[in-house]
Amino acid sequence: MTNQDRRTPRAVRHGVALGASALGLLATTLSPTAHAASPAPATQASSASLPAASPVAWKPCSEGSAVQCGTIRVPLDWKESKDPAGRKIDVKVARVPARDQAHRVGALFFNPGGPGGQGATMLQYGAADTQFRGPLRERFDIVSLDPRGTGGSQALDCGPVLDPGQVVFPKGPREYEEMKRNSRARGERCLARHGDLVRNVDTVSVARDMDAFRAALGEQRINYLGVSYGTFLGATYAQLFPHRIRAMVLDGPVDHASGPARFLREEAAAMEGEFDRFVAWCAKDSACALHGEDAGAVYDRVVARADRTPIPAPGTKVAAVNGDWIRMALPEQLLRLRLLEDAMGVNAWVKLSERLAAADRHDDASGLVEGGSYVGNPDSPYTVVSCLDFPPQFTGYTDAAARLARARRAAPRTGAAAEAWIMSASCADWPVKATNPWQPTTVRGAPPILVAANTHDPATPLPGARRLARQISGSRLLVTDVNGHVSYYNSACARERETAYLISTKLPAQLTCRG
Structure with missing residues (x-):
């Protein structure tokens, strides 16, 4: 759902993963508000339960910086928010004041995607100037937070999203059970290290943190720009607090009613279509390192060779890259984010073509390791939030195999190389019950979104x-x-x-x- 500069958190991602990517690529964080009361799930208490907030004690994030950092204190478990003795946690927040304070509209809450995009940390490293242009930067205070369990908000550290060498696409019941064992081991390791925090990093909890941040800012209503996974966070906030929204943009939307099977099928088909456009671009543009060749055939050849014998990855933390690693790198490497590419002087498709060329011509898959943030990447919040909000809901190997088969029919070349499957594989047997599983995000009473x-x-x-x-x-x-x-x-x-x-x-x- 959306992914970021490596100094800051992840994506489509989205993913803006779900992002960048997909839901996870470049992230944007925060909250919304609006008009009449909308029905909320029983797990989502009304806004009346929110405590009074103390103002944020802002200070420069670093010496001479215009970016201000601070913290807010929130209940670990919002269901127990009325208990004065209940455990509290600190959430990192950041603000970049509007350049034109005389014509300031208000605060613009920004969520960069994920799950797990560290919006406050991104602002600390200059995201307001690279991602916001013209009137948005001039007339809004850009504000964001590091969602609980990420960055400066008690970051989770439970190991990689997917373990190098683990089964990703099970070919039989035995491999399916192995995939489940990997998932359960990650979850149990997470629980052992972080306890109840692992049970309370779902999107509903973060939406409540956002409203506590709104109150701490003294804002009656907020403006919100959420991308990729950030659209789900924004829609959740709108469902809970419709009266507290002034304006809200949900860009690169995630439909939480999709369910894991449809999400995979639709994302796989879209990923194949995007890969076909990458191949067509390579045929036309000399900037492609595979120009003059059939880029699709090169990809097929590289993946097939890595399936037989992993391709060396010199200079990286792994000795070699197998076919599944290359497949799982595709959802992030294929995504275009042109505004950010221009700011950083890179082109995602040029980089992908160079990495495929190096693997094919020079037996060097190191770029595919560098560019793939799922296998071997210790992005624990991505996994933990995914398991609480986007559980795979497998009924057994037959169900998993049927989903993979449908994905391959929809995408004969790239198959289930999609963020939806990354989430399902990582959460295949998560030891914590999903607290906010797939369901519609019905919003009533908010201003036009x-x-x-x-x-x-x-x-x-x-x-x-x-x-x-x-x-x-x-x-x-x-x-x-x-x-x-x-x-x-x-x-x-x-x-x-x-x-x-x-x-x-x-x-x-x-x-x-x-x-």
């Missing part, structure tokens, strides 16, 4: 965006005809319309963009 999606988003496909928009009363869907994850990052037209809406609260008259 703008949902934005791309026609070719491989991390959060367009069908899910359409479904989410129907769950939010009064929302409108802005569709941008472009490839890449998240409209804001890939389309100047979409950025302009989202910005105008956040300033004026008026939904755009034209709900389509071309590039």
Whole structure:
């Protein structure tokens, strides 16, 4: 759902994983608000239970920095928030004041995706200036938090999302059970190290933390921009606190009603389509390191060879890379985030072509290790939040095999190389019961919310965006005809319309963009 500079947390990701990627690529964090009371699940207490908040004691994040850092103190378990003796935790927050304070609109809560995107840490390292342009940077205080269990908010440390060498795509009941054992071992290690925190990092808890942050800022209503997984966080906040929203953009949407099987099937099909566009780009553009070759055939050849004999990865922490590692690197490496690519002077497709070329021509898969943040990456919050909010709900090996088969029918080349399967494999037998499993995010009583999606988003496909928009009363869907994850990052037209809406609260008259 969305992924970031390695100094800061992850993505589509989304993933903005679900992001960047997919849900996990580049992250954006925080909260919303609105009008009449909407029904909330029984696990989600009403806003009246929130305690009074103390103002944030802001200080520069570093000497001479314009970015301000602080902490808020929140209940570990919001269900026990009325207990004065209940355990509390600190959540890191950050603020970048609007440049034009005379025309300040308010605070813009930003969530960069994930699950687990560290918004406050990203702001500390300059994200406000690389990700926000023009009026947004001038007229809003950009604010975010590191969600509980990440970064400066008691980060979880439980091992990698997927262990190097572990079974990722089980070919029989024995391998399926091995995949489950890997998942359970990670979860038990997490519980042993962090205890009840592991049970309380779900998205509902973070949404409540966001509202505590709103109160600490003294804001009656907030503005929100969430990308990839951040759209789920925003929609959850809107469901809980509709009266506290002024304006909200949900870009690269996650439909929490999809369920794990449909999520995988749709994401696999979108990922294959994006890979086909990468292949077509390679055929046309000399910037591609595989220009003049069939990039798809090169990928097939590299993966097949790595399946037989892992390809060396010199200079990395692993000796060699197998085929599953290469497949699992694809969901992140294929994602385009043009605004961020321009800021960093990189092109994701150029890098992917170079990495595939090095593996094919020089027997060097080190770039595929560097570029893949799932296998071997110790991004514990990504796994823990995924298991609480996006559980695989397997009924057995037959069910898992059927999902993989459907993904391969939808995507004959890339198959289940999608963030949806990364989540399912990592959470195959998680020892903590999902606290916020798949269900609709119905929003009633909020001001009009703008949902934005791309026609070719491989991390959060367009069908899910359409479904989410129907769950939010009064929302409108802005569709941008472009490839890449998240409209804001890939389309100047979409950025302009989202910005105008956040300033004026008026939904755009034209709900389509071309590039």
